Amino acid sequence: MPQIRPAELADIGTIGDIYAELFTHMHTLQPGYYLQARQDESFIKTMIESDQASLFVAEQDSRVLGFIIVQQQQTPTYNCIAPHDFAYVIDLVVTESARGMGIGKQLMQAAQEWAQVRGLDYIELGALSNNTGAIKLYEQLGFEHCTTLMRKELK
Template sequence: MELLLRSATLEDFDAVNAIIREGQEEHAEALPDRFTRLDHVVAMGWYRSFSAKTDKEIIVAVLDSEVIGVAMLEMKQSPNYDALVPRQYAYVNELAVASTHQRQGVGKKLYEAATQWARAREAASLELNVWEFNERAMQFYASVGMQTLNRTLTSNLKD
């Protein structure tokens, strides 16, 4: 069957959470001082905030009636500092594919849909954060043409 990309519904909530939880588990394993293990990573209130708004969207990838991937997007404004050029950009809160369907082009299709969504809203760019340990994600984003813009550095102050 063909992969279908569509806007998420409330009925997709549990499937979306299951996919995002897989990534959360990877993050909790790699950085237990930063990430915790949760049954529901996405709160229902936050999920609902994406419905019926033109500046937010959840796109799901569906194969054989099963949600196998998700992209959560929202439009943002640059901070209001004199030193920064005012701009609108699209932010990817989540882009995840079920482990059983990774490396099959689903992530690329979701990324392309996210790009189209952002362009339709005249975003200056599409941005996201990725953690340094997540080499697979960094390789994926590089493969679709994303580039590192900045880095967050840290010093651990507790032994």
């Protein structure tokens, strides 16, 4: 069973490799919008060192199999929106070879515990509309659809 732990600076390269796998998958799902790329290592470092975010990795046999980044945020200060402090899942990624082992659920549990310790009101995340595997996982974990982002191509 993989162990969940906070990421360390020594994990940046491996996390970058997993990000490249994510970006390839996103490009496959929506090639007109997403590019195959690598995440900027300074972004990963910032998330590891942040007081307002946490990056957890799932590790088994000294190998990182996935990660989650969760960040504390606040609702916008609009008159019609109730004020909340909440957790936003920036990214949840499990390597393709490790999917189906429950790692996504373990990582999400770590994020939920992190948010609860901080007294946050809820967890929010986004998923590509055609990433059916991710959406199925989130629904199994009790997430509900609350908004829809729509796009119309102009060219």
